[in-house]
Amino acid sequence: MTAKAQRTREHGRTRRLGHTRRRVRLLLAAAAVALFTGGVLIGTAQGGGDAIPADLRGWGEIRSASDSETGLEAVAAVQSKGWGTHVALDLGNLKGPLNCRLVAVSAKGEESVVTGWAVPARGYGAIGSSDHLQVHGGIAIPLTDLDRLVVRADGVGDLLTIPARRD
Template identity: 45%
Template sequence: MSSQVEHTDVGAYALGLLEADDRRAFEAHLRGCGFCQAELREMGSLAEALSGIDPAEAEPPGEPARPPAPVIDLVRRRQARDRRMRRVAYGAGAAAAAALVAIGVGVGTTLGGDEGAKPQPQPQPQAIVGERHQATDARTGASGTVGLVNKKWGTQVTFELTNVKGPLKCHLEAVSTSGARSVVGGWRVPEPGYGVPGSPKPLAMQGATALSRTEISRFQVVVDSGGGGTLLTIPL
């Protein structure tokens, strides 16, 4: 496992496959991650299934019981698959963020030219494209809108978030009807925030998920920093 703790490590942790340093790092992450805590509780059903294994296949006395090799291989393959999907999703989010930064740099260059130069039109912010869904969280006050365009490879996502104070580190997840989660993109919220006094513009980003439009049941803005938790849920 890399030094970066990931949600997908919960399976390896539950089956005792993490090395000592990785286990301690994941336990520290687990204390502040409600998603991993819920998934770890669900792993109890796997433990019950493993309890019916023939005693002849058990470990020698005095040694900790380990799941069968096929189960270990299955967990490891799942970890590798989920991490590849996360890298693709984060790459799409990073590319979109880089495009937004490039737009900002272009505006600054145009406005900072010679005084005699003719003002240039400013580029418009990223528009919400496709099927729109909006929600406001009564607890946090955060408000967001997603735009969805179904593609052969999955779903293109445009997103706006407002009334959120920084500093925070967050990511947007697409949640399927079966409960599977796919990271659309991640970002930082600097002080004072987005769509708040002193910083009225919303956060605008573009990302993607491998889930098709019909597979998605909702989007969630998840806080990575501090105590974690869900900042906003947008049902579809």
């Protein structure tokens, strides 16, 4: 084989190798974009402000509220029962120390305590604290008569109101 033919053959291999490398880089870049986009979409679906905690999904109709001033976030699941209403509550960004209770208010204004809890100084779902607080309770008020749920702290008052009616 002549020297010129040898150079032409090597040049062809080099060009093919260059194309292959560019193609691999392009495919890797496309895969990285796909993984990033998928991660963002999944993170938004799971961790967004309106995300429903997996623990509450099976407990009934979902209601939620948040307070932009305090950052307190609540998701409640309410379920009609023969004896009244079951309530499951998930609270985040709750700072302590506090003694709190969840109060159900009927359409007529009657109040009934659903459950109560203590909040440690580190809080729940706040920076540097443990996971969100999750509590369950029940009330005799039928779901159809339930107007709102109120997170109330001793010595502080109402922290957050969660509308319970579906209009």
